[in-house]
Amino acid sequence: MKKSYMKFLIMTAVAIFFSGNIFAAENKADAASVERYAIYIGSNIGGNNRQLLYAGTDAMAFQNTMADIGGIRKSNSVLLLDPAKDDVDEAMEYISQLIVKNKFNAKRSEFVFYYSGHSDENALLLGNNTYDYSSLKAAITKVPSDVHVVILDSCYSGNFIRTKGGQKQKPFLVDDSSVIKGHAYLSSSSSQESSQESDEIGSSFFTNAMITGLKGAADSSGDKKVTLNELYSYAFSETLSRTENSSAGPQHPNYNITLVGSGDLVLSDISGSDCILTLSKELNGRVIIRDKNEKLISEISKTQAAPVYLAMEEGQYGVTVISEKVTLQGSFELGAKKNYVLSNSNLSPVARTANRFRGEEPKEKAEPENAAVHDSENAMFVPFVFSFFDNEFYRNTGKDIVTNFALGLFRSEVYQTDGVMLSFIANQTKVLNGAQFAYIFNIADEVYGAQFAGIFNHAKDVEGVQAAGIFSHAENVKGVQASGWVNIADDVRYCQAAGLVNVASGKITGVQGAGLINYAGNVDGVQGSGIGNVSLSDVDGVQGAGIFNIARGNIDGVQGSGIFNVAVGKVDGLQASPIANYARHVDGAQIGLVNICSGDVEGLQFGLINFSRNGIFEFGMSYTTENNMRFTLTSGNKHIYSVIGCQTEVGYMTSNSDSDDKYAEIIFGLGTRLEAGMFNFDFEAYGNEFLSKDESKENKIKSEYYPSARFAVGLNPAKHIQIFAGAMASFEFDGNRDAFAGKKNHFTVELSDHDVKMHPEFELGVKFVLH
Template identity: 30%
Template sequence: MSRVLLLVAALTASVAHAQPPVQVRRLALLVGVNDGGPGRERLRYAASDAQAFARVLGELGGVAPADRVMLLETGRAGLLEGLSRMRTLAESARVSGAHRVEVLLYYSGHSDDEGLLLQGERMDYGELRRALGGLPADVRIAVLDSCASGAFARRKGGSPRPAFLVDSGVQVKGQAILTSSSEDEASQESDRLGGSFFTHHLISGLRGAADVTRDGRVTLNEAYQFAFHETLARTERTQRGAQHPAYDIEMAGTGDLVMTDLRATSAGLILTEALEGRLYVRDEAGALVVELMKTAGRPAELGLAPGRYRVRRELGGAVSEADLVLTEGKGTPLAASVFRPVLSEATVSRGGPSQVEAEAPEASQGRVRVPFNASLVPGLSFNALVAGDAPVENTVAIGVVNDGTALRGAGLALGANVYAEETRGLAAAVALNMTGRRVEGTQLSVGFNYAGGAVDGVQASVGGNWAGGSVKVAQLGVGLNVATASVSGAQVSAGLNLAGGSVHGAQLTSGVNVTKESFEGVQLSSGFNVTRRDFHGVQLAAGVNWAGGALSGVQLSSGFNRAQNVEGLQLGLLNVGGDVTGAQIGLLNIGGVVKGTQVGLVNLAKEVHGVPVGLVSLVKEGQYHLEFWSSDIQLANVGVKLGGKHFYSTLVAGIGPDDRLQRFSLGFGLGGHIPVARRFWVDVDAVASTVHDRKEPFDSENLLAQARVMVGFQLFSRLAVFAGPTYNTYFAFSPEERRKVTTVKVSERPLGSDGTWQRWPGFQAGLRL
């Protein structure tokens, strides 16, 4: 949470009303790593915390998508690369004319009192401080949500600074560090929150819960104070004990670091003055987006995206809920009168074992317990005889149509099982299983399975499955599977798999797989795979693989692969990626900064730090040269060299006037470029050509293989001279191809029954444009 605070603060530094506007460029590096290495329990929410923080920065913090770098499940090398990309973005921001550059680093994952722990690799705090301090920015903020992260904020020989309130200017510069815990404490995450305590409360504060001045803006101080007190209060009763966020601020000058501007959102939730109680705001997918204690007498406003929300209120031991829809460009009031009464957690230390929070259990108060129900249709059943219209809970239900409030056991129906609130156990029906809220267990049907809330178990049907929340374990349907929130397990269908949240597991279909958030696992289809955010694992499709965010893994298709950035492999007819660390293999490969290789008929890239292999490799920051030369083989030759700074492909052609222009050659080669001194360079390559006769130009049975060394001198920026030796071998595979192709003496030997091969050293010299 504290990292979110620092990031948004730097990112949303605002200008005083009396001063002219200042052009601010805000950059964010967001890192979420669940895997701390051997001996460390895998976290559940580090990656989703980083994504939630990114959404706040995008919606309210003024950070453009192009200025956010997301790293999920990365190692030490990946983090160093991310910091390097931040440096490049900051330098380009300066060049583009930004008056202020602000950089935020957010890290969620494992750490100890010496450094960050990323998939078994360590980055020391000292190294991280140096890397952060070396970024060319006016403000640098680091937010660490991990165990013992307070050691990063601790100053050698120093003490905590006073509160970091500054005035309303925009001249503040320096560095700020926020951490989720002190140097000897564990940072905890919660299943109830769906994330870490610190990040959850920091984001709640940034969405408006921390706006104590009611000016529509949340400052760094406001957000930190809110996150500190809420984190401390909510962890005091966990078995791991209280968690104390920490900070270290080194700021100079004047300026009020504004983290979020609530006026930037297109929809708002207005908490009316009389409303009071602890409020939990969940989105349509069931994710908890804001939690706060609302006191009577003080109105408040939350900045949220348009959509459907459910608000749960706890007040005086009673629990109530309200459903509402936030619309574009409108503030929606929330009053106590709209709440309806309802019948009234686990934490994981970031590096430690599971812990359990004190929490009121889900109650069945008010329900009439009917252990066995036999039913023909609703109204003609034991439930109606025993309980009338009262809420009913069954243990076993058998009939044509079984209905009630809750099923905690088994329901077997020739028609349908319909329960208004929950199913815990087995619901098996020929036509339909419908549960208004949560399912914990199994729904089996020939027709359709529906759950209005989360499913912790299995939905299996011939028709389709629908979960109005998250799914844990599996959805198996011949038609379609829909989960409006995250999936931890598998979706298997012949038609469509749709996950409204992230997926940790597999989506397998002969049709289309769609995931609206990040994906970790395997997507397999004969049609399309689409993940709107980051993808970690394998995408395999006969048609299209699409990752809207970064790819860490493999995309394999017989058609089109696309990812924002790539760490791994893309293999398909057309591959499109942003920055690529790994390989692209296909007919057409398109990338940004490529660290690895591109293998294809045509390769396009901004930079290549590796080997591009293709008939045509166009690199914006690489080589594109036209060469003319003469050699002992052909008097007139022309060639094109295309590729990266150190590796290239070349297309060559030659013709010999000495034989009345009747013979010409065409070839292709691969080589390397070696800068030697300020103006000297050496090219070394291997070229394979075929020698053709103009009378029968495409009926040749020969091969000319050359190893070439060219020493060049750069006369001007676009003109160089070069010369060097060659070693040549000419293979004639038929008697008609036995010809002398050079002006120098050759060594000739038989090749098979009809052919020969010749060897000789040669020489060439020419010009490069």
């Protein structure tokens, strides 16, 4: 008996041992392939009055980037700001224990050590402490991870790479499916160079390039993943190009990579980002992206005819693209879980400004920036020019005629006018520093003054006034463009006014006013017209029209019209019209008969019918204790919604048409909702219009108004069904007693010495949830 019992125990122990190992093996097979850990250090203080501004924010930005798209959970990382040496050692001990604890959860562990701060030729400078490179490298090596990635953004950090323990080699990287070991050391500068930070970008050049690269700019293969090799190549090129003309001299990042394996070590995955900005393949040049506060976010040189994918945060951005021939500008908004494609069609050309090169010798007498050079070989200055039909005499000289006064009985043409041009038919000049007057038309490339014509004006750039009886055209207007019929321009700053139509294919900064229609690419000011306004992008200001407003971008201001408003983007302000409003997202308010939002409403909708993706849109019917059938449409959001509907006695629908007791009621009101799981609680206030037959007038309907209130409890047993029970109270007083005389009132509560009566009513019904 004892032998059988011992045999049973031994067999049970063996079974438990093998089953435990099998279970562990299965768990290990299902474990994640890579587990990553990190220490991020930002040290602004370096002792001996050494002070940086952006080391701390660089460390925080690097941590956030790696948490978002680099696969390093914040629970697996430590952030140290202005630490002492002991703090760094404690952080490495903590990470080491974490790696040991989780060693069976992944087939490979990776450790990232990031430092932004002060250093010299021998050590990191941590306030009043130092951490010499040899000791630091030994401490990092003791961290029990398979791969060590060290990123140092500090002066002379190249000396860390040269310290005993590593030799610079050609990068040999691996992907996350390989079994590898080794290290990768990256430094922001060589052993003899300073590392530099910039007030413009609010960061160091090297860290800014690293973060921009991790977010997708370094992805040269277009697979939405950034490898260590891609990142180093991008950071090296960007850091060098942005520091080569600095007073501190060029900055050359260095590396020391010794990894055993095959493939590429992937550091970030862009596809995992909540928001992605795609730079289309035809977009080329220097792409500069700023947030709504004008802070520089990214600056990327895009030269390949392939798309570039950038991981971004949700928000509003402005962008400038500088190519060899043209400068483009525009704005866009990134929403959660959205991929926005930026292409040339989203941007508008802008005029380039002329700058003086550093080192240029000053002239004894500077010419106006807009003036032609009078003493050039091809220029001839003539104080007064007269022509009957044309200035053929001066044209035959082969010179560019520059004059102070040009008079043409029919047509006057000179190269440059620094005064006045008068002509019965036409004036033509390249540069006008003054005024043109013509009965028919004026033509100029650059206008610094005024053009006045009876029919039309044409200019490339206008700084001043362009006024015509019928038509004015210019590419860029800095001033006023006014005509009796039509104005056309690319960009307008200040004012565009026409009797019929204004067109600004670029941006309006100021006022656009027309009798019929205004059209603009982007509005930063006011659009006002008798019929309609159209903006192809954002409106930061006001759109006001007699009939309609359309904005294909965002509204950060007011959209008001006589019939309808459309905002294809987001409304962060007010949309108001008597008939209808439409927007994709609403963070402000919509006021109209019908308000539609295809996305979410975080603000308010005021109207009879309101629709939004996260709002209330319900059709209900109920039976009340006063033998009434009640039909309602509830729409809006839970904070405030509208109710329209009707109710009538059941006998109204079944009795013959000659019955004298027929009546109907129209319901309109507002409500608010509280939600608790499957239940909701509605509080509503109504104005009711009681309609009944007027006994004193044949075939006439009389109406009376009275207020009422309602409270209801709803239960949602299914997605599109709600069952509810409610209690209503109608209020009778001297001004509306006829409304209650014609309807049945089983319950009456007298209030205020019989002057006010309350009529309670109860209902049970069902609602169909239609959104």
